Amino acid sequence: MLSKKNKEALFNPLSKDNPVLVQILGICSTLAVTASLKPAIVMGIAVIVVLALSNVIISLIRTTIPTTIRIIVQLVVVAALVIMVQQFLVAYTYDVSKQLSVFIGLIITNCILMGRLEAFALNNGPWASFLDGIGNGLGYTIILVIVAFFRELLGSGTLMGLQVIPQWCYDHGYENNGLMILPPMALITVACIIWVHRARNKELQEN
Amino acid sequence: MDKIKPQFQPGGRLAKLQSVYDGMETFLFTPNTTSASGTHIHDGNDLKRTMITVVVALLPALLFGMYNIGYQHYLAVGQADASCWSMFLYGLLAMLPCIVVSYVVGLGIEFIGAQIHHKEIQEGFLVTGILIPLIVPINTPLWMVAVATAFAVIFAKEVFGGTGMNIFNVALITRAFLFFAYPSRMSGDAAFVKTDAILGLGEGQVADGFTGATPLGQIATHVGDTLQLTDVVGQPITTCDAFMGLIAGSPGETSMVAILIGAAILLLTGIASWRVMCSVFVGGLAMAGVAHAFATPTYAASLLDPLSQLCYGGFAFAAVFMATDPVTGARTRIGQYIYGFMIGVLAILIRVYNGGYPEGAMLAVLLMNAFAPLIDHCVVSFNIKRRARRAAAKS
Numbered sequence: 001m002l003s004k005k006n007k008e009a010l011f012n013p014l015s016k017d018n019p020v021l022v023q024i025l026g027i028c029s030t031l032a033v034t035a036s037l038k039p040a041i042v043m044g045i046a047v048i049v050v051l052a053l054s055n056v057i058i059s060l061i062r063t064t065i066p067t068t069i070r071i072i073v074q075l076v077v078v079a080a081l082v083i084m085v086q087q088f089l090v091a092y093t094y095d096v097s098k099q100l101s102v103f104i105g106l107i108i109t110n111c112i113l114m115g116r117l118e119a120f121a122l123n124n125g126p127w128a129s130f131l132d133g134i135g136n137g138l139g140y141t142i143i144l145v146i147v148a149f150f151r152e153l154l155g156s157g158t159l160m161g162l163q164v165i166p167q168w169c170y171d172h173g174y175e176n177n178g179l180m181i182l183p184p185m186a187l188i189t190v191a192c193i194i195w196v197h198r199a200r201n202k203e204l205q206e207n
Numbered sequence: 208m209d210k211i212k213p214q215f216q217p218g219g220r221l222a223k224l225q226s227v228y229d230g231m232e233t234f235l236f237t238p239n240t241t242s243a244s245g246t247h248i249h250d251g252n253d254l255k256r257t258m259i260t261v262v263v264a265l266l267p268a269l270l271f272g273m274y275n276i277g278y279q280h281y282l283a284v285g286q287a288d289a290s291c292w293s294m295f296l297y298g299l300l301a302m303l304p305c306i307v308v309s310y311v312v313g314l315g316i317e318f319i320g321a322q323i324h325h326k327e328i329q330e331g332f333l334v335t336g337i338l339i340p341l342i343v344p345i346n347t348p349l350w351m352v353a354v355a356t357a358f359a360v361i362f363a364k365e366v367f368g369g370t371g372m373n374i375f376n377v378a379l380i381t382r383a384f385l386f387f388a389y390p391s392r393m394s395g396d397a398a399f400v401k402t403d404a405i406l407g408l409g410e411g412q413v414a415d416g417f418t419g420a421t422p423l424g425q426i427a428t429h430v431g432d433t434l435q436l437t438d439v440v441g442q443p444i445t446t447c448d449a450f451m452g453l454i455a456g457s458p459g460e461t462s463m464v465a466i467l468i469g470a471a472i473l474l475l476t477g478i479a480s481w482r483v484m485c486s487v488f489v490g491g492l493a494m495a496g497v498a499h500a501f502a503t504p505t506y507a508a509s510l511l512d513p514l515s516q517l518c519y520g521g522f523a524f525a526a527v528f529m530a531t532d533p534v535t536g537a538r539t540r541i542g543q544y545i546y547g548f549m550i551g552v553l554a555i556l557i558r559v560y561n562g563g564y565p566e567g568a569m570l571a572v573l574l575m576n577a578f579a580p581l582i583d584h585c586v587v588s589f590n591i592k593r594r595a596r597r598a599a600a601k602s
Contacts, residue, residue, distance in 0.1 A: 173348050173350070175351075175389055175391075175392070177354075177388045177389070178387060178388050178389065178390055179384060179387045179388035180388075182387060188362060
């Protein structure tokens with residue numbers, strides 16, 4: 001089930017080959033949906049689902065796709081899945097889907113998806129592709145959650161919408177940092193995570 | 208200092224703190240070692256001397272700022288006849304904690320950074336540390352100043368490689384951080400005039416009709432055809448008051464006189480570029496003239512005549528002390544004209560036509576900081592092309 005290669009496909013994207021930190025893919029949605037934790041988690045799950053399923057589907061039909069039109073085929077598969085996820089979210093978590101607005105739809109253009117389909121699913125079996133999709137989706141979700149954690153905590157004083165910074169602090173002059181809610185701080189937070197990550201993984205440092 | 212030196216040399220007991228020792232030694236004494244050969248220009252005017260000159264140029268604005276804080280306070284509590292010295296003392300006590308916090312946080316981070324990388328401590332923060340209290344509203348809580356200073360020093364300076372490598376002006380990044388992170392503290396009634404007593408000094412009830420809004424703050428909320436700016440107790444003020452500096456505002460920015468004295472010091476010693484400084488004022492005047500020519504009540508700031516535009520707000524301070532920062536500004540001569548002119552134009556443009564920002568000088572300087580390398584690049588490559596054409600025509 002989990003041969004060495006499959007294990008690598010599943011676990012490498014979590015840290016050493018992380019799509020956001022190392023390949024710097026999917027930055028746009030990382031900036032857009034991380035102002036608070038809840039939409040970030042939903043977005044992460046949506047990407048995991050779409051990525052894993054599209055990886056499996058493309059992997060299953062990889063021998064029958066003509067190479068000249070493979071991008072169009074991939075887009076059709078991803079678009080179908082994204083629309084399904086979007087309808088699901090609108091049906092069951094309407095508020096969050098409102099917050100995520102166009103960004104669920106924009107999963108189609110997320111570089112991580114096309115990257116994994118092109119680089120992995122076209123050359124590997126469905127099970128390995130499934131694990132690769134789960135791994136990359138998780139790697140993306142982890143970063144989203146870390147960024148959203150700091151942005152929501154420092155920007156609104158809440159986590160998942162619940163007040164965590166006690167009233168006592170506000171009474172003594174503490175104030176929420178409005179800049180954390182603005183998109184630039186998502187970039188700086190991601191930069192800080194990359195900074196820590198590179199400092200811990202010396203082999204990733206380039207000169 | 209020489210006695211304890213061996214302990215800080217490699218192998219000594221405190222070798223880890225060598226950067227700190229080195230920083231203190233060169234700060235207090237002239238170094239014994241100088242470069243012996245090479246193409247260096249030997250000049251006593253090193254980085255430290257330059258920085259100290261800028262600090263001296265800032266002193267008039269600083270001292271007047273302290274006096275003005277006291278003046279505004281006593282005016283607000285209805286004791287405008289208080290003595291000059293008690294006003295100054297009150298302002299000194301109000302500003303001192305902010306100055307201490309800015310230096311301790313900024314220098315602390317610089318010392319730690321230098322120590323981690325085993326580099327010499329650079330003295331770039333000497334000026335930044337005094338600029339920060341001058342451009343931050345007096346009522347900003349000290350922890351906010353500390354957070355903003357730490358953010359600016361780390362993300363605007365250290366990550367780019369420290370003193371001399373930063374793209375953006377560090378003091379202005381501090382101000383911008385505060386402006387966007389804690390907007391309620393950076394404008395409105397409670398930001399610019401300190402009304403409570405310090406250590407028992409300046410007790411009193413706030414007078415009726417008190418308003419702590421700066422002239423530009425009043426303009427931002429102004430409705431109607433005729434514009435009458437007032438001081439903190441509702442008395443009308445004139446451009447002359449703004450020129451002298453007895454108006455509400457950030458400590459360093461109010462007095463045009465004090466800023467012009469500083470400008471004279473900077474220009475006479477050759478520290479600041481007169482090209483940048485003059486072209487900022489020219490750009491500001493030009494844009495203010497255009498705005499005034501098309502004055503409408505929709506944009507209340509356009510009702511001000513061009514000269515008063517320059518006297519109110521942080522325009523003059525930004526022109527003299529921020530735009531002329533040699534690290535973040537343009538370096539070519541023609542580039543400096545363009546850079547300065549654009550700062551002046553943008554500052555007034557933002558101030559007049561963007562309702563969200565009562566003052567545009569900070570944003571204008573930061574924006575042009577980003578464009579300074581591009582301007583230099585264009586000027587240099589244009590020059591190369593021109594000379595190549597001339598050479599081709601000759602041969």
